[in-house]
Amino acid sequence: GAGVSQTPSNKVTEKGKYVELRCDPISGHTALYWYRQSLGQGPEFLIYFQGTGAADDSGLPNDRFFAVRPEGSVSTLKIQRTERGDSAVYLCASSLGLAGQETQYFGPGTRLLVL
Amino acid sequence: AQKITQTQPGMFVQEKEAVTLDCTYDTSDQSYGLFWYKQPSSGEMIFLIYQGSYDEQNATEGRYSLNFQKARKSANLVISASQLGDSAMYFCAMREGYNDYKLSFGAGTTVTVRA
Numbered sequence: 091g092a093g094v095s096q097t098p099s100n101k102v103t104e105k106g107k108y109v110e111l112r113c114d115p116i117s118g119h120t121a122l123y124w125y126r127q128s129l130g131q132g133p134e135f136l137i138y139f140q141g142t143g144a145a146d147d148s149g150l151p152n153d154r155f156f157a158v159r160p161e162g163s164v165s166t167l168k169i170q171r172t173e174r175g176d177s178a179v180y181l182c183a184s185s186l187g188l189a190g191q192e193t194q195y196f197g198p199g200t201r202l203l204v205l
Numbered sequence: 206a207q208k209i210t211q212t213q214p215g216m217f218v219q220e221k222e223a224v225t226l227d228c229t230y231d232t233s234d235q236s237y238g239l240f241w242y243k244q245p246s247s248g249e250m251i252f253l254i255y256q257g258s259y260d261e262q263n264a265t266e267g268r269y270s271l272n273f274q275k276a277r278k279s280a281n282l283v284i285s286a287s288q289l290g291d292s293a294m295y296f297c298a299m300r301e302g303y304n305d306y307k308l309s310f311g312a313g314t315t316v317t318v319r320a
Contacts, residue, residue, distance in 0.1 A: 121306055132209075132296050132310030133250070146307055179248060185306065192238060192306050196250035 092116060094197035096182050102203045103172055111167040111200045113182030121145075121187030122165050123194060124157055127179045136180075139165060140187055172204045208232065209297050209311035217317050218287045225272070226282040226314045228297030234258075238300040239280040240308065241271065245293040253295075256280060284316075292318045 095114045103109050115122050121140055125133035135149040139159045147157075154172075159165040169176055179201050183194035210229045218224040230239065241253040256264045256271045264271040272281040284291055294315050298308040 123307060125308075125310075132298075132312050133308075135307045135309070138307050146305070149307070181250060183250075187306065192300060193240070193252055193255055194306075194308060195252060196242075198247075198249045201248075 094182055094184055094195055096180075096197040096200050098200060099198065100201045100203075102205065104205050105172060105174060107172050107204075109169050109172055109202065111169075111180050111202070113165045113167070113184075113197060115163065115165070115182070115184030116195055119184035119186055119195075120162065121185045121194075122159060123183040123185075124165070124167050125181040125183065127181055127199070129178075133181055136167070169202075172202075174204050177202055177204045207311075208301075208309040209299055211297055211311035211314050213314045214312070215315040215317070217319060218284075218291075220289060220318055220320050221286055223283060223285045224287055224316060226284070226295050226297075226316070228280045228282065228311060230278050230280060230297075230299050232278075232299065232301050234301045236301075236303045239271070239273070240298040240300070241269070241280075241282045242296045242298060243291075243293045244296060244313070250296070254282065287316075287318045289318050289320060292316060 097112045124136040127133040137147040142162045154170045157167045179199040181199045183196045185194045237258045239256045243251045254266045254269045270283045294313045296313045297311045
């Protein structure tokens with residue numbers, strides 16, 4: 091398919107462990123976004139890439155969270171020393187990154203459970 | 206302050222009837238965009254409709270229309286001829302500023318369509 095893909099679809103880990111979540115955007119989309127959605131709430135912005143650089147990382151909750159996009163395509167969200175409060179669905183989205191072409195298309199999400 | 210407010214946590218609608226989902230927003234920017242997304246129980250966020258702050262006409266996409274009242278800062282979604290497959294969570298979201306593409310989401314409204 092040509093949509094945004096995310097792996098894994100589900101991840102169970104233990105408190106204190108390190109996890110990596112992967113996002114593969116729609117081909118040709120230069121902008122990539124990570125959001126976090128807790129149960130019963132709307133998604134909350136974490137970080138936004140334009141190409142390889144993080145254009146806005148103001149939503150990252152603390153320094154345990156880090157994301158990269160080294161070649162301007164696939165992105166990895168990294169969480170160190172996971173805590174139970176990190177349990178949520180992590181959504182990735184991509185867009186053309188141009189004014190007037192800003193609609194974001196979302197992937198299916200990664201459901202993270204920290205035990 | 207909450208940027209997007211959705212005051213209806215849940216709504217029931219009869220099949221084939223229309224339903225209006227409320228959304229009010231708060232921004233001091235002149236340039237902004239308003240989006241509606243549908244999230245079925247499968248979890249994927251599906252883009253429905255977009256309205257730019259400078260658009261003079263209300264946006265329409267098939268059975269979806271956006272009732273944009275700029276002075277009241279409201280962007281209500283109208284779903285006409287409801288179908289059973291419309292049962293889902295619906296989120297209103299906003300992009301603020303000309304070059305800032307991240308979205309702020311409301312808490313969502315759950316719609317249940319009854320046969």
